[in-house]
Amino acid sequence: MPSLSDAPRTLRAPRRDALRNDAIVIEAARAVFAEQGPQASMEAIATRAGLGVGTIYRRFAGKDALLDAIAQTFVDEMDRAAETAAADPDPAHGLERFLDFVGAFNAEKRRYAAALIDRVASDEVSARTADRVQQLTQAAVDAGALAPHVLARDIKALIVALRAVVAASPDGDNTAWRRFLHIHLTGLRTTR
Known part of the structure; x- marks a missing residue:
């Protein structure tokens, strides 16, 4: 009997909340970078976005x-x-x-x-x-x-x-x- 890992993987479109979070993060990053430059921390961006820094790193590997x-x-x-x-x-x-x-x-x-x-x-x-x-x-x-x-x-x-x-x-x-x-x-x- 085939296991679930043997099943072909289908690519799913990002969830709506993930896309919304991406937009929030990008807008927050733009604002923070405008104030502090590209050396701004991911934590500062997360704070501005009102999200946890882990949420940002799940969608964006880094700056x-x-x-x-x-x-x-x-x-x-x-x-x-x-x-x-x-x-x-x-x-x-x-x-x-x-x-x-x-x-x-x-x-x-x-x-x-x-x-x-x-x-x-x-x-x-x-x-x-x-x-x-x-x-x-x-x-x-x-x-x-x-x-x-x-x-x-x-x-x-x-x-x-x-x-x-x-x-x-x-x-x-x-x-x-x-x-x-x-x-x-x-x-x-x-x-x-």
Whole structure:
């Protein structure tokens, strides 16, 4: 007679409460990392989440796994921000909304943004982001909102510079990066 261990294993989807706990843990980790950086303890994250640290370790083997999950969440948010921007009937406004998302992301996560950027720098994600920036830039140029000579690489350079302005700004001060973004977008706009 076959034992239970001989029975084929079927993969089950995670339980609803496990998925809910994952979301709670990820949000708590984002908040704690924003305050303390990636060196924050798993215990601090568990306390913020209102869960036992064992619950966190059952779902995330350690901080690296948790940072990977946060990075994936960021990629998903970036995709949604780009889709929303592309659907905007005003291409200039759509591009500006996307760049504002990038600036706000870096400002909110300034203490651990670098750790996430390294984790989302896969070829697939980089290519997808590059395609989205290309589409948003071209739509704004085609609509006459950006000067005809503006290229996607100009917008990518703006994103890199935006990260640097955020990193150099005091915590909680969004004035510098928003001003920087406004000035540069103004400079890229067409005079038509």
